[in-house]
Amino acid sequence: MSLPYILILYYSRHGSVAEMAKYIARGVKKQTAIDVKVRQVPDVATTTTSLSPSIPEEGVPYCTLDELAECSGLILGSPSYFGSIASPLKFFLDQTSxxxxxxxxxxxxxxxFTSGSSMHGGHEMCLQALATPLxxxxxxxQSQSYKAKELMQTQTGGTPYGASHLASSTNNTELSNDESALCEIQGYRLAKLVMQLNK
Structure with a gap:
């Protein structure tokens, strides 16, 4: 019998959100009675005449609606663009009616969770936008808990709405120690909640 799983679903253009997903998955895996699936969404074309391949050239597989429907919990991530969700993820979510x-x-x-290239570039707005369809x-x-000391001491990313990463204008994908810890904590806490609700 297969274990229930948490779906970590994201879009990542420069790699920061994908890097965050790895740490979140580590946190989920600390709960041994639950599995994790990490999935991405494809880019959207500016025209409707070209199609993306059904299998990505690199990185994790693309998500299917069935994988979303069958998950026991969801952790959703996007880069912050002007305080909102990246178009490819919004396009996927628009198909979930x-x-x-x-x-x-x-x-x-x-x-x-989110990543953005400026300190006040809309991280929290993006997290709220991600939560709205959910x-x-x-x-x-589930929010991020202030019991995590990293949330109080971070000088980069980190919010009570969810994990965030300050990528800087150079698209730096390396997470700070506080950011990576908060990602792991977020994955662990959601997995713990899933297990408590499924007893």
Missing amino acids: TLWMTGKLIDKPASV FHHGMII
Whole structure:
């Protein structure tokens, strides 16, 4: 019998969000009675005449709607663009209306994460934008806890709304110690909540 799993779903253009997903997955794996699936979404074309390959050239596999429907918890990530979600992830979420109509995600725990290139470049707005469709799906949104000392001491990314990374204008993908710790904590806490709800 397969274990219940948490889906870590993201879009990453320069690699920072993908790097965060690795640390979040480490946190999930600390709960041994639950599995983790890490998935990405493809880019969207500026025209409708070209299609992305069904298998990405690099990185983790693309997510299917079935994988989203069958997850026991969701951790959703996107770069912050002008305080909002990246278009490829928004495009994927716009295709989930069948899951909304059938209630496939109701009462499942979820959390969100982001990366942005400036200190006040809309990290928290992006996290709230990521949470909005999850509220519509009836999911249980989990915040980041101030019990984590890293949230109080960080000089880079980190918010109570979810993990964040300050990539700087050079698109630096290396996470600070506080950022990577907060990513792991977020994954661990969501996995713990999933296990508590599925007893």
